[in-house]
Amino acid sequence: MKSVVFIEKNPVTKRLRNVSLELTYKAYTLSHPQGSEVVGVFCGEALPEDSDRLFQFGMDRLLYHTDQRLAQLHSLAYKQVLEAMIRAEKPEIVLFGATHTGRDVAPLIASSLKTGLTADCTQLYTDEYKDRGKILYQMRPAFGGNILATIVTPDHRPMMATVREGVMLLPEEHLQNPVRMEEFAIDFNDIWLKSEFMEIIPKVKKVDLAAANIVVSGGAGVGNRENFRLIRELARALGGEVGASRAAVDFGFIEKDHQVGQTGSVVRPKLYIACGISGQIQHRAGMEESQKILAINKDPEAPIFNIAHMGIIGDLNEIIPVMLRYLKEEV
Numbered sequence: 001m002k003s004v005v006f007i008e009k010n011p012v013t014k015r016l017r018n019v020s021l022e023l024t025y026k027a028y029t030l031s032h033p034q035g036s037e038v039v040g041v042f043c044g045e046a047l048p049e050d051s052d053r054l055f056q057f058g059m060d061r062l063l064y065h066t067d068q069r070l071a072q073l074h075s076l077a078y079k080q081v082l083e084a085m086i087r088a089e090k091p092e093i094v095l096f097g098a099t100h101t102g103r104d105v106a107p108l109i110a111s112s113l114k115t116g117l118t119a120d121c122t123q124l125y126t127d128e129y130k131d132r133g134k135i136l137y138q139m140r141p142a143f144g145g146n147i148l149a150t151i152v153t154p155d156h157r158p159m160m161a162t163v164r165e166g167v168m169l170l171p172e173e174h175l176q177n178p179v180r181m182e183e184f185a186i187d188f189n190d191i192w193l194k195s196e197f198m199e200i201i202p203k204v205k206k207v208d209l210a211a212a213n214i215v216v217s218g219g220a221g222v223g224n225r226e227n228f229r230l231i232r233e234l235a236r237a238l239g240g241e242v243g244a245s246r247a248a249v250d251f252g253f254i255e256k257d258h259q260v261g262q263t264g265s266v267v268r269p270k271l272y273i274a275c276g277i278s279g280q281i282q283h284r285a286g287m288e289e290s291q292k293i294l295a296i297n298k299d300p301e302a303p304i305f306n307i308a309h310m311g312i313i314g315d316l317n318e319i320i321p322v323m324l325r326y327l328k329e330e331v
């Protein structure tokens, strides 16, 4: 089952987006056991500076089309170029990062190819389906996150999915595929450039949860914005970042940039401390792959304890100050 992966560049660092590496490796695990290729497709003003790294994560070939007119995202132009590449390769699987560009372009291509697209998948695997042989199973939370749906595209090709950054794991060991990059020629039509860019204002990210080794998160159980200082102090004492549940964000305890979960950041720190968080599926979607999870909750039945490696049952207002005293060596 041949896979095509949309390859993206971070416009600020000019390097590959992590999601491109993550999806390349995922595609490798889907296609290589069946003796099939993984092909990357890229369009933009210039290739990412570190494109070679794709071949350490299972890429077989990278098709690219570079043109100064593609420096900014022009949805129609990107769609035309990428669709032409996909049609030429005839893959069975096509993966896009659920980035701004991926979310914009993938549906245009799926609709043009008259095939299905599953957005924000959390798991992808291949298996037999009725009399169709192996197909792609695409899992994602559905109905407000209350169920995990498994979606298949049995009758149309390619089978298309988007995945958010941080959801798929990268291997520790690198592969050593030979670097094969091929320029893709297309008659570029200026009519595809429908938008005019007046000014680009980069969003300044205040927190980098994904890069943190320790994340201390607070939920509705923290009670109020003032009390959230306990979470900040614990994070500071441990040298970690501050996270939050959506309830804590919705109550105004902390800004949205700190939200962890299905509609926030996906994190995989060495230690995740969940304080006053019940552990609903939408929160777990963003943190359950953490290496160690410590939950502090006064309800022994809270679902967070089902995934926590360590748990403290009790009031966070009593427990966190004790932890802080220990950390500050006051006892």
Ligand SMILES: Cc1cc2nc3c(=O)[nH]c(=O)nc-3n(C[C@H](O)[C@H](O)[C@H](O)COP(=O)(O)OP(=O)(O)OC[C@H]3O[C@@H](n4cnc5c(N)ncnc54)[C@H](O)[C@@H]3O)c2cc1C
Pocket: 144, 145, 218, 219, 220, 221, 222, 244, 245, 246, 247, 248, 259, 260, 261, 262, 263, 264, 275, 276, 277, 278, 279, 280, 281, 282, 283, 286, 296, 297, 298, 299, 302, 314, 315, 316, 317
């Ligand atoms: C489409 C959709 C997307 C969503 N996306 C996200 C998302 O990205 N991230 C996210 O987090 N949620 C998300 N949610 C919301 C999610 O369903 C939950 O509502 C939310 O995670 C609950 O947050 P919470 O655990 O902080 O609050 P609650 O569920 O209210 O839990 C509070 C917990 O605090 C405990 N507690 C109370 N007082 C104390 C105390 N003094 N000491 C210790 N423990 C205490 C309680 O026992 C309880 O377990 C989403 C929902 C939908 C429908």
